[in-house]
Amino acid sequence: xxxxxxxxxxxxxxxxxxxxxxxxxxxxALIWFLKGRKGDLSARFHALRDVSxxxxxxxTVALLGFNGSGKSTLLKHISGVMTPDEGTVRxxxxxxxxxxxxxxxHPDLSGRDNVYLNAAILGMSEAQIKERFDSxxxxxxxxxxxxxxxxxxxxxxxxxxxxxxxxxxxPEVFLVDEILAVGDEPFQKKCLEKIQELVDAGQTLVVVSHxxxxxxxxxxxxxxxxxxxxLKDGPSHDVVEFxxxxxxx
Amino acid sequence: xTSLLDTxxxxxxxxQGLKDVxxxxxxxxxLVRKEIKLRYRGxxxxxxxxxxxxxxxxxxxxxxxxxxxxLNKNVGNYAVYLFSGIVLIxxxxxxxxNAAKSxxxxxxxxxxxxxxxxxxxxxxxxxxxxxxFPQLVVLLIGxxxxxxxxxxxxxxxxxxGFLVLAMLSVGLGLFFSxxxxxxxxxxxxxxxxxxxxxxxxxxxxxxxxxxxRLGDFWFGVYQSNPVTVGVELFHYxxxxxxxxxDAALAAPPQLFELWLPVALVVSAAVLALGQFTxxxxxxxxxxxx
Numbered sequence: 098x099x100x101x102x103x104x105x106x107x108x109x110x111x112x113x114x115x116x117x118x119x120x121x122x123x124x125x126a127l128i129w130f131l132k133g134r135k136g137d138l139s140a141r142f143h144a145l146r147d148v149s150x151x152x153x154x155x156x157t158v159a160l161l162g163f164n165g166s167g168k169s170t171l172l173k174h175i176s177g178v179m180t181p182d183e184g185t186v187r188x189x190x191x192x193x194x195x196x197x198x199x200x201x202x203h204p205d206l207s208g209r210d211n212v213y214l215n216a217a218i219l220g221m222s223e224a225q226i227k228e229r230f231d232s233x234x235x236x237x238x239x240x241x242x243x244x245x246x247x248x249x250x251x252x253x254x255x256x257x258x259x260x261x262x263x264x265x266x267x268p269e270v271f272l273v274d275e276i277l278a279v280g281d282e283p284f285q286k287k288c289l290e291k292i293q294e295l296v297d298a299g300q301t302l303v304v305v306s307h308x309x310x311x312x313x314x315x316x317x318x319x320x321x322x323x324x325x326x327x328l329k330d331g332p333s334h335d336v337v338e339f340x341x342x343x344x345x346x
Numbered sequence: 347x348t349s350l351l352d353t354x355x356x357x358x359x360x361x362q363g364l365k366d367v368x369x370x371x372x373x374x375x376x377l378v379r380k381e382i383k384l385r386y387r388g389x390x391x392x393x394x395x396x397x398x399x400x401x402x403x404x405x406x407x408x409x410x411x412x413x414x415x416x417l418n419k420n421v422g423n424y425a426v427y428l429f430s431g432i433v434l435i436x437x438x439x440x441x442x443x444n445a446a447k448s449x450x451x452x453x454x455x456x457x458x459x460x461x462x463x464x465x466x467x468x469x470x471x472x473x474x475x476x477x478x479f480p481q482l483v484v485l486l487i488g489x490x491x492x493x494x495x496x497x498x499x500x501x502x503x504x505x506x507g508f509l510v511l512a513m514l515s516v517g518l519g520l521f522f523s524x525x526x527x528x529x530x531x532x533x534x535x536x537x538x539x540x541x542x543x544x545x546x547x548x549x550x551x552x553x554x555x556x557x558x559r560l561g562d563f564w565f566g567v568y569q570s571n572p573v574t575v576g577v578e579l580f581h582y583x584x585x586x587x588x589x590x591x592d593a594a595l596a597a598p599p600q601l602f603e604l605w606l607p608v609a610l611v612v613s614a615a616v617l618a619l620g621q622f623t624x625x626x627x628x629x630x631x632x633x634x635x
Contacts, residue, residue, distance in 0.1 A: 103351045115633055123531045154350055177358030177460035178632045187355035193459075200458035205387055206380060214380060217373040218461055269350060299350070 103189060105270050105301045106152040106175055111184035113145040113170060113325075144170040145181070145325040154189075154269075157302045159312040159333055161340055162322035168305045171322065172196065172272055175303060190269025193219045194303075195260065197274060202259060204248035208239055211247050212262055219266040229265045236291070237261035238284075257284055264291050270301045289315060309337045359460055361628075363621050364516075366462035373461070377469040382476055396480035404429050404488050421552060422589035423492050426485070430584040431549035431577045433481040438511045438573060439540045441474035445519025446536040450526055453635035463628050464621075467519035471512060478508075485584060495587040499602075506606055507579030510572050513613035520620030524627040527634050547574040548581075553598050569598065572616075575609035 117140045145167045152158055160168040173179040174186050176196060201218045202211050212233055216226045234243050237257040247255060263271075271292075292315065296302055306312050312319065312333055319336030321329040329336050367374060386392045408425035411417050417424040448466035449456065456463055486494075518536075526532035546568070548556065553574075557565045568574060582597045598605070 104355070105350070107355055123529050126529070173632060175358065177360075178457065180357075180359045180629050186358060188358050189355050190350055190353050192358055196458040201455050203380060203384070205384055210380070210383070214376045217370075217376050218455070218459060220461075223372045269353075 102153040102155055104151045105154050105156075105189045106150075106192075106303070107185075107187045108148055108150050108171075108174070109185050109187075111145055111148050111174060111181035111186060112143070113167075113174070113179065113181055114141050115144050116141055143325050145174070147184070148322075148325070148327055149184075150320065150327065150330065152270075152301060152303065154301055155296060155299050156318055157296055157316040158304070158318045158320060159316035159336075160303065160305045160320050160322060161309075161312065161336060162328075166322040167325040168322055169196075169274060170325075172274055172303065172305050175270070176272055188270060191220055192270040192272065193263070193266050193268035194270075194272035195263045195274060196272065202247055202255070205246055207246055208234075208243040208250070208258060212243075212258065215259065215262045216266060219263060220268070221266050225267075233258075233261045233265045236265070236287075253281065253284075260288060264288070264295065267295075268300070270303065271295065272303050274305045275307065309341070313337050359629075361462045361464075361625075363462075363625055364464055364468070367464045367468050370462055370465060374465055374469055374472070377465060378472045378476065381469065381473040385477075393480075396477060397484060400429075400433070400481040400484040403432075404484055408488075423585065426488050426492055426494075426588050427581060427585045428550065429485055429488060430580045431547070433478065433485055434507060434511060434576055434580050435544050435547070435549055435573070436481060437474050437478040437508075438515055438543065438576075440477060441471040441512075441515035442518055442522070442536060442540060443533075444470035444474065445515060446522035446526055446533050448519070449523040449631065450530070450533075450635065457632050457635055463631060464520065464624065467523045467624075468516060471515045471519060474515070475512065489584050489588060492588045494584065497587070500583045500587065503579040503602075504583035506610075507576040507583065510579070510606075510609045510613050511576045513610075513617050514572050514576075517613065517617035517620035520624040521616075524624040524631075527627065527631055543573055546571060547577045549577055553578060557598070565598075569605050570608055570612060572609040572613045575601070575605045579606065 148167075148171065160171055162168050170179065173196065174181055175188060176192055176194070177188075178196070180186075201215045203214070206214065212230065213226055216229075216233075217223075221229075234240070237254070237260070239254060239258055242250065242254065247258075250258070263273075292302060302316070304312065304316060316333045319329075319331065319333035320327060321336050321340055329339055386395060389395065391398070404425060407428050411428060412423075412425045421427050445467035448470045449463060452466050455461075456466075522532045522536050544550070556568055560568060578597055578601055582601065586597070
């Protein structure tokens with residue numbers, strides 16, 4: 098991607114500490130306080146340490162690393178669900194996507210109601226939802242079941258509908274956490290084609306995935322995280338090779 | 347492609363509080379509609395239940411309290427007196443109870459997707475307002491059957507009473523829902539507070555009895571509770587013209603000149619405090635839930 102494309106995600110020196118609190122009641126906190134605040138009510142751990150990176154419009158970026166390396170935390174910082182302890186995250190345009198498939202779906206509502214609700218959660222306006230509704234249903238291949246309650250859906254239908262809403266929300270920055278494994282082979286292929294289409298139209302894509310083959314196909318850039326630090330940042334092919342060689346060694 | 351350059355870089359996750367709720371009002375509408383739909387799923391009578399339950403309650407009050415207990419002798423048309431206070435307290439209780447739990451209850455969504463989190467407590471209050479409406483209809487029927495004569499000031503009092511409690515519910519809802527993320531004691535505290543709320547306002551008894559026992563100063567303290575003023579405004583709006591000779595006792599002196607402005611100021615202050623606390627605490631919702 099050209100250096101001239103505008104930066105859509107700018108991350109400057111962010112750090113994030115998690116406090117694992119052991120207490121959930123005022124009583125325990127009060128006793129701790131009265132005893133002269135001895136000991137620590139909590140344990141801490143660093144999820145991200147001094148991470149800096151820029152992502153430009155039209156880039157397809159994969160965040161790689163083992164479990165607990167901070168990938169999902171970084172994605173949550175880009176989406177705004179979390180805010181950093183230090184440093185800043187800034188984004189340009191609307192950021193949306195699937196941090197988890199079907200977050201915000203309610204099993205007792207019909208497919209139609211869920212599409213409206215979920216699309217509005219992802220930041221679409223009423224007019225946009227109405228305009229894209231047919232296309233969402235068609236892409237998800239739900240057909241006549243759209244007015245059935247979602248709890249009667251097969252898990253495949255559920256995932257297809259959730260993914261379809263997300264790809265139609267048309268944000269400037271699209272975040273995807275480990276969902277490219279959705280559905281069967283043909284649907285997965287369709288999803289990848291749709292994603293490619295969005296990227297060609299100038300959308301920025303940030304993916305978290307453990308599926309290295311898929312990452313190499315979809316993403317041009319890879320960022321490897323380890324213990325909350327950026328270990329390697331470069332073309333996805335190189336980063337995936339590097340990760341594989343480390344696993345073997 | 348370059349048009350994107352015109353949009354500025356902004357920090358995600360930094361909202362503007364209740365202003366964002368207004369901006370995302372379509373989502374608010376869908377969230378409220380969802381709750382209302384889910385409430386009566388799988389029931390044959392559906393929304394009719396919202397009318398049947400308060401209607402039965404009213405009839406029970408009328409017969410048991412008014413006729414059997416003879417409370418009509420002390421307070422004219424006691425059933426309407428009691429019911430007009432109770433519908434307002436019901437609204438407040440339901441709104442605050444649900445609002446206080448709303449953030450923890452919606453944690454699945456809050457941890458995954460960024461959206462103005464104020465939406466959840468505010469939606470709870472709207473849902474309760476929707477449930478309040480059928481009770482109001484039953485109340486109005488009861489009023490009309492017992493000789494109610496609406497006046498412009500009375501109707502204004504009704505709206506004002508509702509507004510005061512709605513503001514108070516949103517303010518306290520914001521406060522307790524955000525504290526509840528850190529200390530789950532919060533929702534228990536709210537339940538206890540709501541249990542007391544019915545009794546520290548003249549729902550069952552009359553304000554005059556309080557004034558008699560407490561004297562002017564403590565009665566002033568009693569009156570600074572916005573819930574009390576809300577209930578009195580409802581009595582003025584719905585009961586006073588049905589009560590015959592007791593109408594003079596409907597409202598304490600200076601209800602409109604002094605106590606309504608006090609209630610509005612107190613509620614607005616609670617709202618501001620709730621919003622302030624919520625914004626301080628919401629930064630860490632995703633990791634604490």
